[in-house]
Amino acid sequence: MLTPLDIENKKFRKKPFGYSELEVEEFLTKIVEDYEKLYKENIELKDKIAVLNEGIQHYKAIEETLQNTLLVAQSTGEDIKKNAYAKAENILKEAEMKASQMIADANQEVSKINYRYEDLKRSFGVFKAKIESLIYAQLDMMKDIASKIED
Numbered sequence: 001m002l003t004p005l006d007i008e009n010k011k012f013r014k015k016p017f018g019y020s021e022l023e024v025e026e027f028l029t030k031i032v033e034d035y036e037k038l039y040k041e042n043i044e045l046k047d048k049i050a051v052l053n054e055g056i057q058h059y060k061a062i063e064e065t066l067q068n069t070l071l072v073a074q075s076t077g078e079d080i081k082k083n084a085y086a087k088a089e090n091i092l093k094e095a096e097m098k099a100s101q102m103i104a105d106a107n108q109e110v111s112k113i114n115y116r117y118e119d120l121k122r123s124f125g126v127f128k129a130k131i132e133s134l135i136y137a138q139l140d141m142m143k144d145i146a147s148k149i150e151d
Contacts, residue, residue, distance in 0.1 A: 007031065010027060
């Protein structure tokens, strides 16, 4: 293959009527052939570069998509975590409120039972007093009857 230096240094023999036509034609044919090879090779290399650049752009787009996806996943993860903590906190507050209500209801029930117990104690005391007075009245009547029978 000819180099630019070969072309620059090429000397044609002079003939009486100029350069040898055959030598010039052969040299030009050789230049055309070499230039054609270089031209085709250049086109192929440019095509390869274009394909490689497309590949690079494709992979850059994939990388960008993956980075965006990662950011979205991180953000979503943080949101889920935040929501889970908020939900857990709400569940705890609700449980505490229910527990407080249950304790209040239980205390109220204890108060009712205590009141009922005291009421039953009073009723029992009244009933006992009535029974005792009835028994004493019956005993007094029996004593009267017994004393009337003995006389």
